[in-house]
Structure formats: C-alpha cells, structure tokens
Amino acid sequence: MPAPNATGRGAGQGPDRYAELHAGFHWQVPRHFNIAEACCARWARRTPDAVAIHWAREDGRRGRLTYAQLQVGSERLAAVLAARGVRRGDRVAIVMPQRVETAVAHMAVYRLGAVAMPLSMLFGPEALAFRLNDSGARLAIVDETAVDNLTAARADCPGLETVLAVGAAAGRGDLDWDDALAAVRPRRTAVRTAADDPAVLIYTSGTTGPPKGALIPHRALIGNLTGFVCSQNWYPHTPARGQQRDDAPVFWSPADWAWTGGLMDALLPVLYFGRPIVAWQGRFTPDAAFALMQRYKVTHSFLFPTALKAMMKAEPEPRRRWKLRLRAIMSAGEAVGDAVFVWTRDALGVTLNEMFGQTEINYVVGNCALHWPARPGSMGRPYPGHRVAVIDDEGKECPRGTPGDVAVHRRDVHGHPDPVFFLGYWHNDPATRAKYTGDPGDSWCRTGDTAVMDADGYLWYQGRSDDMFKAAGYRIGPSEVENCLVKHPAVANAAVVPKPDAERGAVVKAYVVLAPGFVGDDALVASLQQHVRGRLAPYEYPKEIEFIDALPMTTTGKVQRRVLRLQEQARFDAHSGT
Known part of the structure; x- marks a missing residue:
C-alpha cells in the first residue's frame, strides 16, 4: 500500500471523510511478497544511511542502526541459520526484548522463508517449553533477559537443536551471536515467498485451554497498513514545505516486539515505511516514557491504556515539564474510556485514536482523528478495506444498538479477499473452524469481543464476551x-x-x-x-x-x-x- 501524503493536525479533528475513504479503497496484494524485502532490503538500496532503529537501554547506553546495517546483519544471520539447517517453513524462536538483534533476527528469518516465533522474555520455563514443543521450533535466539528460563526449558524440548546466545547470554548457548555472524559470508539471496506463505507464529493468551498458535502470512502486514496509517493520522506524514527536518516522523511504543501489538502495530509497519523506530530495553515508567519521547522527538506512538493511565496519574500536565512533539497516539488492548481520552487531548495535545484488533485479524477497527471524528469511549469504525459487523449467535448482523460479537468478513465491501486474515491455528483445525461462522468462502471471523454498533457505524466496546456478566438480572x-x-x-x-x-x-x-x-x-x-x-x-x-x-x-x-x-x-x- 503506498504511503498517503498528508499533514497531521495536532489535537484538532478534520472533516468526516470516512465514507469516501472506505468506498474508494481497494487492496493491492501482489502474488509474491516478503516482509524482509518490504521492510529492510528495499530501503537498504534506496536510503542506506537512513536510521532504522534508535536504541536505548536503562543503563544509559544508546546508539542507532541504519537500514544498510540492518540489511547486512540480516544477511549474515540468514547465513548462520541456513548453516544450522533452517529452511523454508521452519520455526525459529526469538526470545528477546526491544533490541537491535530482535529486528535483525526477524528480517533474517523472513529472508529464508522460515517462520519467526516471537516469545516474551517474561515467559517461564513451562510456558517456553509448551510453545517450543508445540511449534516444533528447531532453533532459538535468546539474550540475557530469558536465557535462564530457556536453559531450564530446553531439557524438555528434544526438538530444539540450536540455541544462539545474544549479548550478555554469550557462552550459554551453542553459538554466540557476535562470533557466529563474524565467521560467515552474508547470504545475499533471499527466498521468494508467496504473499500467502507463513511468516510469523504468535501464541495467543486465551482465557480457556492451552495457548493457540496463530499462523500469520506475509500478506497480513499489508492488511495492517490501512489501520496503521489511519490510527497514526496518515503516517508517515513527510514534512511539508517550510517545516523543519526534525519534524520527520519518529515512532516509539513500549509494546513488546514479541507480541502482535509491538510487532505488527509498531516495528514492522514503521520499517515498511522506511522510518525510524525507538527500541527501549528497560522498564516502563511514566518518567522513562516522557524522557524517551522528548529525547528522540517522538511524533507517533502506540500506548496501551494501562500505560496512559499511569502517565495521566503521574503527570496531569506533562507539557509543563516535557517538550513533546506528538502528532498521533494509537491505543488498544483494553477500552480506553473518556477520562484518558480527554487527558490525552488536553494534556498531550493529541486526539487519541483508539484501535481494535487481535492477533488473528489485527488492526480492523479504529479512529483517525484527521479524517473522521473520534468519539470518546468508542472503538471507532472499520478501517478501509475491512468489512466489520456485530453479529448474533447464529451469525446474523445485529440491529444497530444491540450488543453482539464483533466479527470481520473474509471479503471486503467490494467482495475482494481481505489480506489481514491469519492462516489458521497451528495444528488445531477444530479451533480454526470454530473461529468462523458461515460458508468457507463467505464467512465471518468472530473476535470473541462484545460491542454495540451505533447508527453511524461506530463500535462501542462492552468487554470480552467471557468478561460480561449478570448481576441481579x-x-x-x-x-x-x-x-x-x-x-x-x-x-x-x-x-x-x-x-x-x-x-x-x-x-x-x-x-x-x-x-x-x-x-x-x-x-x-x-x-x-x-x-x-x-x-x-x-x-x-x-x-x-x-x-x-x-x-x-x-x-x-x-x-x-x-x-x-x-x-x-x-x-x-x-x-x-x-
């Protein structure tokens, strides 16, 4: 999807262009598509010296990585992985926080046509072992934040052949990152992948039963882009004539890159547009968040509601203390509510764009204050390219104002396939079938979230279907x-x-x-x-x-x-x- 070129409008809201944007949008999904080519290789050719990642750590160390350096690193790591037997379709676990090596690992895995399996550094041995065994991962990349737990889990993971140790974890795996990358010639040839080929395996944290692995294709990144562009007020917003170069977009989010919110809502779409993202390896605190946004002149962010609530309580009037350049904030994961909405608008000078999605069908509903009015407390409207409705237990659309299950149709408003959909749950066909209602080619994918759609098409979140309850009737x-x-x-x-x-x-x-x-x-x-x-x-x-x-x-x-x-x-x- 080409990058729209428009100017952000700060806290104000633009005219309602929703109907025009939605009706006029058509997906353009090539037959062959690879995330590493779109997010790294093409920018290494076009703008090699542009910054891809500003990195900072809690101990005060910081630096930057260019697109050329990201490309070279991914080529070298791809050679290391290939030498260890990683082939097209193989799963590679990436157990690291926001750091340069995490981005390099993703690009290398995609270049090989393999499947990246990001895992949180917070997982204990049992959680790691379940995912490693269920996925059949043959190689894991880990740093000091998770090496203890991975080492403990490995005894129960006979299929895990190789552990590549990063940073302070050096010496605790089968290979050390620095030595391994220095010893190979870059693998410059990338596997040609179809848009439908699998790229990412992310295990969802369901409320019942063991976690399920959602298999995400390369094309799903394209399906995310309309929501990303809209929720970030027409990202990337190149500076208009007369604006300073330091008005160029810089993105930061505390969302862990091991999850859909950090990977598909932050890291990958930012790199897709060839712009810089800030990688913060440290604890989230309101002070740290404001300091990062000030130091790196952050213009765009994804801040989940719990982070915004903490920031709101810690700094009722943050602009008195911090010099901020924010032009857009997206929030998702929980209902934001009008208290946070009003604080963000008045205290940060930005109209908050709430977003809704899930790993299986991400970035499907939300707001774009620049092009349609955001209503405090509302999840927003379906983003261009997605057909969304509230349906009942039988799969029929509910009357406006009636609560039901938020669902996304396999085909958009023009009848074309929506590229945002996952391929299915890993080795769990019954769960995949249960996710859909209707005929295979004409079906709704249920989210499990309850909402009401009003007369203007805005969705109002009621809660997870299993969070709703009755009290005194x-x-x-x-x-x-x-x-x-x-x-x-x-x-x-x-x-x-x-x-x-x-x-x-x-x-x-x-x-x-x-x-x-x-x-x-x-x-x-x-x-x-x-x-x-x-x-x-x-x-x-x-x-x-x-x-x-x-x-x-x-x-x-x-x-x-x-x-x-x-x-x-x-x-x-x-x-x-x-």
Missing part, C-alpha cells in the same frame, strides 16, 4: 464501570468482576489500585461507590471494593479479569463449603 460490561472509577483522583487502575452471591447470583465487585498518596479505607470505599452511583445506572456501582497493589496483567498489558473471577469463585466455594 442486569447485564454488566466491566469497562464502563472501570472507566468511571479511574476518573476518581484516588484510582490509578481498576478491574470489575462478578462476585458470586447466593441470593442475587452475582454482585458487582471492583478491585482498585490506588494512586500515590491515597489510603484505602471505609471512607474511600463509600466515596468511590457514590462516585459511580452518581454517574452510571444504580445497578452498576460496585457493591464491594477491594484495594490491591497491582492488577494481574498479561505480558501484553491486558487486565486478567479471569484470574480475579476465579479468585472470587474460590472464596465463595470455600465459604459455602462446596
């Missing part, structure tokens, strides 16, 4: 209550779940993380309950509030409400003697 969507709680100055974050109740079935319970300086006591409980009662329906206010130091989170920054639900059920069972 009323259907409760946790995100609305959580958003209301976060507006209270004492609340840094909140999660709402059902608490089993013998008489009413369930009551609304809130787990609350306090903002600094506040004490959780009976008076604050009463204040929070009154705060919600005065803003939402009477049945929605939390009958019980429990203060907690931190909410259980996935490694992708999503609240694990299921953990809290199970805890409440266990407490109820223990009390009732069942």
Whole structure:
C-alpha cells in the first residue's frame, strides 16, 4: 500500500471523510511478497544511511542502526541459520526484548522463508517449553533477559537443536551471536515467498485451554497498513514545505516486539515505511516514557491504556515539564474510556485514536482523528478495506444498538479477499473452524469481543464476551464501570468482576489500585461507590471494593479479569463449603 501524503493536525479533528475513504479503497496484494524485502532490503538500496532503529537501554547506553546495517546483519544471520539447517517453513524462536538483534533476527528469518516465533522474555520455563514443543521450533535466539528460563526449558524440548546466545547470554548457548555472524559470508539471496506463505507464529493468551498458535502470512502486514496509517493520522506524514527536518516522523511504543501489538502495530509497519523506530530495553515508567519521547522527538506512538493511565496519574500536565512533539497516539488492548481520552487531548495535545484488533485479524477497527471524528469511549469504525459487523449467535448482523460479537468478513465491501486474515491455528483445525461462522468462502471471523454498533457505524466496546456478566438480572460490561472509577483522583487502575452471591447470583465487585498518596479505607470505599452511583445506572456501582497493589496483567498489558473471577469463585466455594 503506498504511503498517503498528508499533514497531521495536532489535537484538532478534520472533516468526516470516512465514507469516501472506505468506498474508494481497494487492496493491492501482489502474488509474491516478503516482509524482509518490504521492510529492510528495499530501503537498504534506496536510503542506506537512513536510521532504522534508535536504541536505548536503562543503563544509559544508546546508539542507532541504519537500514544498510540492518540489511547486512540480516544477511549474515540468514547465513548462520541456513548453516544450522533452517529452511523454508521452519520455526525459529526469538526470545528477546526491544533490541537491535530482535529486528535483525526477524528480517533474517523472513529472508529464508522460515517462520519467526516471537516469545516474551517474561515467559517461564513451562510456558517456553509448551510453545517450543508445540511449534516444533528447531532453533532459538535468546539474550540475557530469558536465557535462564530457556536453559531450564530446553531439557524438555528434544526438538530444539540450536540455541544462539545474544549479548550478555554469550557462552550459554551453542553459538554466540557476535562470533557466529563474524565467521560467515552474508547470504545475499533471499527466498521468494508467496504473499500467502507463513511468516510469523504468535501464541495467543486465551482465557480457556492451552495457548493457540496463530499462523500469520506475509500478506497480513499489508492488511495492517490501512489501520496503521489511519490510527497514526496518515503516517508517515513527510514534512511539508517550510517545516523543519526534525519534524520527520519518529515512532516509539513500549509494546513488546514479541507480541502482535509491538510487532505488527509498531516495528514492522514503521520499517515498511522506511522510518525510524525507538527500541527501549528497560522498564516502563511514566518518567522513562516522557524522557524517551522528548529525547528522540517522538511524533507517533502506540500506548496501551494501562500505560496512559499511569502517565495521566503521574503527570496531569506533562507539557509543563516535557517538550513533546506528538502528532498521533494509537491505543488498544483494553477500552480506553473518556477520562484518558480527554487527558490525552488536553494534556498531550493529541486526539487519541483508539484501535481494535487481535492477533488473528489485527488492526480492523479504529479512529483517525484527521479524517473522521473520534468519539470518546468508542472503538471507532472499520478501517478501509475491512468489512466489520456485530453479529448474533447464529451469525446474523445485529440491529444497530444491540450488543453482539464483533466479527470481520473474509471479503471486503467490494467482495475482494481481505489480506489481514491469519492462516489458521497451528495444528488445531477444530479451533480454526470454530473461529468462523458461515460458508468457507463467505464467512465471518468472530473476535470473541462484545460491542454495540451505533447508527453511524461506530463500535462501542462492552468487554470480552467471557468478561460480561449478570448481576441481579442486569447485564454488566466491566469497562464502563472501570472507566468511571479511574476518573476518581484516588484510582490509578481498576478491574470489575462478578462476585458470586447466593441470593442475587452475582454482585458487582471492583478491585482498585490506588494512586500515590491515597489510603484505602471505609471512607474511600463509600466515596468511590457514590462516585459511580452518581454517574452510571444504580445497578452498576460496585457493591464491594477491594484495594490491591497491582492488577494481574498479561505480558501484553491486558487486565486478567479471569484470574480475579476465579479468585472470587474460590472464596465463595470455600465459604459455602462446596
């Protein structure tokens, strides 16, 4: 997809061009397509000295990598992998955080026509072993952040033939990165891949059962691009006449490159457009986030709601302290809510573009403040190229205003195949079939997320289908209550779940993380309950509030409400003697 050329408009919103953009868009997917060629090789030829990655570490070290250096590194690593027997279709595990070697590894794997399997550095030995064995990965690339856990897992992974050690992990694998790359001649010939060939295997963190491996083709990156361009206010936005060179786009996100949000919403689309991305190898804190954005003159970002909430509580007026150049922020993973929306608009000077998608069908719904009005609290509208609806249990579209399952059709509004779709779950055909409703060539892919579509086509998130619950006969969507709680100055974050109740079935319970300086006591409980009662329906206010130091989170920054639900059920069972 060619890069649109337009100028960002800061916090303001442009005219509503949604219908025009959606009706006029047509996919252009070549028969052959390779992510490494699109994201690295072509820029190494055209703009070899352009910066691909600015890297910074928590210990103060920092530097940069050009597209030419990224290409040379990927050619050398491809030679190393090939010498170790990696061939087209083989799975290669990449167990590293945001660092230069992670990007090099992805490009090398794609060049070979192999499949990159990014794994979080936070995974323990059991989680690593399951994914390595299930995928049949024959080689793993790991640095010091995960080498201990990978070493522990390896004893249970007979198919893992080679471990390539990076950075401070040197000496703890079968090969060391620096020595191995220095000892080979670059492999300059790349495998020619079809657009439908597999490129990435990402294991999703489902709420039930073991994780499932979603197999993503090369073409899915093309399917992501309309959403990326729109949610980043017409990225990459080349400087207009009279603007300074330092107005050129620079992207940063704390999202881990081991997950769809970091890989497909940040690293790969930024490299696709030949622009720089910041790699931060360190902990996320509000101070670190603002400091990075100031130092690297970050213009575009993906910040998940938990990060934005922490930043909002830490810095109510950040522009008094930090010099920021933000032109667009996308947020996804959880419902943002109007409290964060208003703070981002007023305090950061940017109208937040919320986005919705999932690993299997990513970047399908969202906002673009530049070209259609963002509505606070809404997920947005389907991005150009995607046909999205809210459907019922039988696969029929729900009337506007009626909750249902958000689903994406295999074909766009023009009847053409949508390239964003995954190929299926790894070695799990029943799960793949269960994901779809309808005939194979004319089917909807269900997301498992509940929403309402209004008369103008905006979607309003209600929660994961398995997060919705009934209390005293009323259907409760946790995100609305959580958003209301976060507006209270004492609340840094909140999660709402059902608490089993013998008489009413369930009551609304809130787990609350306090903002600094506040004490959780009976008076604050009463204040929070009154705060919600005065803003939402009477049945929605939390009958019980429990203060907690931190909410259980996935490694992708999503609240694990299921953990809290199970805890409440266990407490109820223990009390009732069942």
